[in-house]
Amino acid sequence: MNRPEVVLAQMQPSKAIVKLAIPATLALLAKAVYNIVDTAYIGMLHSDTALAAVGVTLPLLLIMVSLENILASGAAVLAGRQLGAGDQSGASTTATTIIGLSVGIGAAICVFGLLFMEPLLRSFGASDAVLPQAKEYAFWMFIAALANLPAQSMNCAARAESSVKISSIAVITGAALNVVLDPFFMFDWGLGMGVSGASLATTVSQFVTFGILGWFYLSNQSVLKLKPRFFHPSWKLLKTVALIGVPTAVIQICLALATSLTNIAAAGLPDSDLIIAAYGVVQRLVLIGCYVVMGLMQGYQPVAAYAFGSKNEDRFHVSVRYALKASLLLTVLVEAAYILLSRPLIMLFNQNPAVIDYGRKLLISQVALYPAFGLCYMMTITYQTIGSSKYGLFLSLIRQGLFYVPFILLLPGLLGVTGVYLAQPAADLLTLAVCALSIAPMKRQASKSIENR
Numbered sequence: 001m002n003r004p005e006v007v008l009a010q011m012q013p014s015k016a017i018v019k020l021a022i023p024a025t026l027a028l029l030a031k032a033v034y035n036i037v038d039t040a041y042i043g044m045l046h047s048d049t050a051l052a053a054v055g056v057t058l059p060l061l062l063i064m065v066s067l068e069n070i071l072a073s074g075a076a077v078l079a080g081r082q083l084g085a086g087d088q089s090g091a092s093t094t095a096t097t098i099i100g101l102s103v104g105i106g107a108a109i110c111v112f113g114l115l116f117m118e119p120l121l122r123s124f125g126a127s128d129a130v131l132p133q134a135k136e137y138a139f140w141m142f143i144a145a146l147a148n149l150p151a152q153s154m155n156c157a158a159r160a161e162s163s164v165k166i167s168s169i170a171v172i173t174g175a176a177l178n179v180v181l182d183p184f185f186m187f188d189w190g191l192g193m194g195v196s197g198a199s200l201a202t203t204v205s206q207f208v209t210f211g212i213l214g215w216f217y218l219s220n221q222s223v224l225k226l227k228p229r230f231f232h233p234s235w236k237l238l239k240t241v242a243l244i245g246v247p248t249a250v251i252q253i254c255l256a257l258a259t260s261l262t263n264i265a266a267a268g269l270p271d272s273d274l275i276i277a278a279y280g281v282v283q284r285l286v287l288i289g290c291y292v293v294m295g296l297m298q299g300y301q302p303v304a305a306y307a308f309g310s311k312n313e314d315r316f317h318v319s320v321r322y323a324l325k326a327s328l329l330l331t332v333l334v335e336a337a338y339i340l341l342s343r344p345l346i347m348l349f350n351q352n353p354a355v356i357d358y359g360r361k362l363l364i365s366q367v368a369l370y371p372a373f374g375l376c377y378m379m380t381i382t383y384q385t386i387g388s389s390k391y392g393l394f395l396s397l398i399r400q401g402l403f404y405v406p407f408i409l410l411l412p413g414l415l416g417v418t419g420v421y422l423a424q425p426a427a428d429l430l431t432l433a434v435c436a437l438s439i440a441p442m443k444r445q446a447s448k449s450i451e452n453r
Contacts, residue, residue, distance in 0.1 A: 013303055013319040017326075021299025023168035028291035028298075030168075030175035037175075038198040039284050041182045043349040048277045050195050051350060053133035055280020056126045056263055059256040060138060064109060064145055066252030068152040071098050071105070073301075074245025076156035077385055079224065080302045083161065084309025088223070089230075095157040096230035097237060099150055099217075106149035113142035125263030125276060133195045140199035147203075147210035154213040156298075161223040166216045174209035178202050247380045247392035254400035259283055261405060265412040265420060271354060275417065278359035281349045286366050289334040293374050296326055297381050304385045313450045317443065323378055324439070331374035335367045358417070365421040369428035372399060375435040379442065386446045391438075398434055403427035 011019065042050050075098040082091035113120070117138055118131070126134045151170070158167045178201055184190035185197030193200065217226040259279075266275040300323040307316040338345070346359035376399050383392030404427035411419030411426075 013307075013315055014322045016303045017296070017299040017319065017322060019299070020302060021296045023165060024298040025292060025295025026168050026172065028171075028295045029288065030172040036284055036288070037179050037182055038202060039281060039349050041186055042195060042198055043281075045186075045194065046351075048273060048350070048352060048355065049129055050133050051277040051280060051355075052273050053126070053130045053195060054137055054198075055276050055283070056121055056124045056130060056134050057138050057141060058280060058283050059124045059260040059263075060113070060120065060141060062252050062256035062259065064141070064148060066249040066256065067105065067109065068102075068149050068249075069252060070242060070245040070249040071102050071149070072152045072156035072245070073249070073384075074098075074241035074243070075153060077244045077301060077305045078241055079157060079161070080305030081309035083223075084306035091161075092225045092227070093230045093232055094237065094241070095153075095224040096226045096228075097233050098241060099153040099157065099226060100231050101233060101238075102149040102153040106145045106147070109145040109149070110142045113145065114139070117142070124260045125267050127267065127273065130273065130276075136194070136196035137199045140196065140203040144203040144206045147207045151206065151210040151213055154210075154217060157224050158213070158216070158222070163216075163222060166213065166221075170209045170212035170216075173212060174205040177208055178205035181205065243389040244384050247384055247389060247396035250393060250396040251377065251380065251400070254397060254404070258400040258404050258408065261408045262420060262423075265408055266417075269412065269417055269420075271358070274352065274354050275358050275362075275420070277350065277352075278346070278355045279362055281346060281355075281359050282362045282366060285338065285345055285363060289331070289338065289367065289370065290373065292330055292334060293327055293377055296323065296330060297377055300326075300378075301381050301385065304382065308385055308446070308450060311450050313447060316446060316450065320382060320443070320446070323382075324375075327374035327378040328371050331371040335370040338367045338370075339364050361421055366424050368425045369432065372428035372431040372435070376431050379435050379438055382442055382446075386442070386449045388442075388445055388449075395435065395438065399427055399431040403430045 039051070039054055042054055075094050079091040079094045082088075082094060117135055121131060121134045121138060155167045155171070181201035181204060182198055185193050185201045186195075187197075191197055216222060217224075262279060263276050266272050266279060269275060300319060304316055304319045304323070307313075307319060342360040342363045343356060346356050346363065350356065350359070376395055380392050380395045383389070383395060404423060407423035407426045408420070411423050413419070415422065
């Protein structure tokens with residue numbers, strides 16, 4: 001019996017989710033190291049402008065991650081369903097086609113980003129003082145898109161077949177390499193490249209991750225096979241993958257939009273560059289919390305998708321209940337840790353008292369009702385899995401889109417920086433209400449969908 005069947009079909013759902021989630025979370029946290037290490041080393045340059053420059057590139061990073069997720073998470077769910085239904089050839093076709101297309105899309109993003117870098121950065125809040133260093137950092141970010149998109153697609157394909165060990169090895173190796181290369185590329189005792197050196201180190205590390213995952217598939221060790229005969233791009237496949245993957249991607253796009261609008265709102269306030277610098281640090285810290293929840297969901301998603309594809313209703317509902325409880329618990333723990341450690345965490349990246357004060361308050365405000373993120377993300381994944389992609393899309397839009405955008409546009413103008421602090425908790429309160437009301441309909445829809453498959 002092959003490994004996916006043992007983990008995804010026979011192991012107790014909670015144990016299967018944890019087994020898949022732990023290495024997935026470690027891999028995501030290793031990915032977060034790229035941003036945290038870059039920010040920490042850039043903080044050692046003792047330049048608030050450099051820190052703000054990295055902050056305004058965050059929306060670009062989130063947009064690229066969202067585009068990765070459209071393909072990667074959609075392919076993971078579809079391949080998981082196909083494996084659950086015993087269609088290994090179909091699952092290999094899905095993986096091969098999506099990974100192949102991600103290579104081309106990564107190249108397109110790279111070219112587009114390099115051509116339109118300056119207007120993009122200005123639209124995300126870069127001032128004249130910040131723009132030069134933001135361009136230096138963004139240049140290598142766009143080069144990295146050549147490796148990021150196919151690597152993420154291969155990562156998700158590995159999770160769909162429960163081959164998470166190679167995924168973890170690839171990402172952790174890249175992250176460790178980044179820690180070593182960053183200071184060598186950045187500081188005068190090495191190449192002395194400053195901000196651009198941090199970005200170049202990250203790019204080199206991500207190409208190494210891509211190489212490890214590529215070796216895994218090309219050496220024929222995977223359950224899903226990447227072969228030219230399985231490359232069959234079709235409108236039906238792309239539509240199916242996109243409908244599944246868009247809700248998850250939209251969460252990242254909305255986060256990018258929210259970050260950009262927050263930077264723009266801060267640009268109209270006193271101490272604008274200091275607030276943007278603090279917010280850039282805060283968003284990278286918050287991403288760690290996001291990755292913890294995402295790691296859990298990456299363990300949950302293949303288990304739920306396999307159960308749904310094999311029409312095992314009881315196993316599906318047990319998986320849902322466990323994921324719901326675990327996501328809420330994790331977000332409460334993240335919230336408590338960030339609130340209690342808000343000041344020392346900001347001080348890891350900057351010693352300016354004003355940046356520390358703004359950062360502490362921003363961090364607390366971002367996680368004050370953090371369970372809203374865990375619940376919303378879990379519900380989005382579940383609606384994706386059961387084929388209710390339209391409602392999943394709606395849920396993915398609400399927290400950082402439909403709810404946050406009006407608040408961040410309105411409140412800073414009325415309350416100054418206090419409005420920036422209040423925007424996220426207000427959006428999270430509404431998100432919790434909508435998601436709580438969506439749990440019962442989701443269970444009914446899942447049961448109905450399984451019966452009709």
